[in-house]
Amino acid sequence: MKVSIRRRALLTNGVLTVLLLGGAGLVYAQLGTDQAAGETAVRTVTAGRGSVTASVSASGAVESSRSRALSFGTSGTVEKVYVEAGDKVAKGDILARLDDAAAQEGLSAAKAAYDSAVSDGTGTAQLYAAYVKARNAYREAQRTVAATVLKAPFKGTITAVNGSVGGTSTGTGTGNTQNGQGTAASTGFIELADTTKLQLVGTFTESDAGRLTKGRQATITFDALPGVTATGKVTQIDPVAATSENVVRYPVTITFTKVPDQVRLGQTATVEVVTGRAENVVTVPSTAISTSGGQTTVTVLRDGRQVRTPVEVGVQGATLTEVTSGVSEGDEIVPPSTPVTGQGTGGGQRFGGGFPGGGRR
Structure with missing residues (x-):
């Protein structure tokens, strides 16, 4: 009788062990299947309708478009200096004199x-x-x-005084920078700038400079002044490039048309120039567009299949790109693949208006 009870216990334990192992295997298999399904999920976005803005940008420092480095016209000993940096002067004011x-x-x-x-x-x-x-x-x-008398040639602000009473003037003449075209010395006994006429010279890449024309409107923001914005326009595009580290760049002068009170000379600023704009057009994320061998394409999900589709594009922004043919509003677009766990086909994200597109045309 004792042997029979022992055998029955062993059989029961064996059955329980098999059931537990089987259940664990089933759970593991199910988890593996779900994980595989997640790894192969197709992420899509939906072609929308909205606006696209293309722009190019560069950085630089705020400077005056009308400034002069002033020096005495003769040599001698400095007898009197009437101004200091920061002073505002009128045209004809005496700034300094020699003995x-x-x-x-x-x-x-x-x-x-x-x-x-x-x-x-x-x-x-x-x-x-x-x-x-x-x-x-x-x-x-x-x-x-x-x-022997140094006078202000125009109304402005003294930006530097590079001499003092008792010093010697060598009579080096006057350096002049006006409207971005300057000659002569970069410093003088006294430096004067018109702070109501400001500009910024940014260096744009070869491709970006090719999209600029004189008169285009620009928006200027400042690193040290969050929320402060100035407006300007392109007034000069240098015909000669400056090459640095094998990158060709062109200096472009942006003249301020509206100067906020907080802006000061020398401040670092970023200028953005709009080069193209399209309203109420079919848009897709710019990252979903590929160009190879002269052909531009996107991947469209049709009946569960990914179809590489040639397209023609218009305004190209950093976020969105206008598609003029090949894709219609509502088409499911497959962007560059990245495994997304738990998201299946058709759970698309729609891109329409309201996204700024700072890019190129």
Whole structure:
């Protein structure tokens, strides 16, 4: 009797073990099937209708479109400086002056010689030559005295004072930068800028520069001024490129048309120029479009099959691209494949208007 009970217990335990192992195997197999199905799921997006904007951008520093590096027109010792950086001045204001004692003495001597020549008359060739020489010397002495005084050539803001009282001026002349076309020295005794006329010079890649034309409107944002936006327009596209690290770029001047009060010279800014816009058009995500061998295509899901379909595109934005033929609104588009667990065919995401497209046409 004891042997029979022991056998019955062993049989029962064996049956339970088999059932447990079988159940575990079934669960594992089911999990494996679900995982495989998730790995092979097709993610789609739906071609929508909306607007597409294409743009190009570059960065640069804010500068004045009208600035000058001012220096005395003669050499001498600095006697007085009337301004400092940040001061606002009007046209004709005296900014600094040199000790003009020697210049005044030269002027007095030249004036006396000129008066004598006038008294002697010009009746002979010799007297006329003496008169001309004295007159020219007198005029030169007048210019030398005037050159000891540095005046503002236009209304603006002093951006730098590079000398001090007691220092020596070498009379290097005036550096000038106006409307982006500058010559002469980059620094002077005093530097003056018109802060109401600002610009930004950005360097655009070769392909982006080819999409720009003079007069195109631009939007300017500032790294240090979140939420502050300025407007401008393209006023100059340099014909000569600057190549750096084998990348060809063209300097492009953007002139501000509206300058916010918070903007200062030297601030880092980003300029975005709209190069194309399309409204109420069929759109697909830009990442879903491929170009190879001169042919542009997208992958369309038709009756459960992925069909590579040639398309023609219009405005190409960074987010969305306009499709002019090959795809219709509502078509299911298969973007570059990435396994998505738990999402099956047909659970598409629809792309329409409301997405900004900063890209290219």
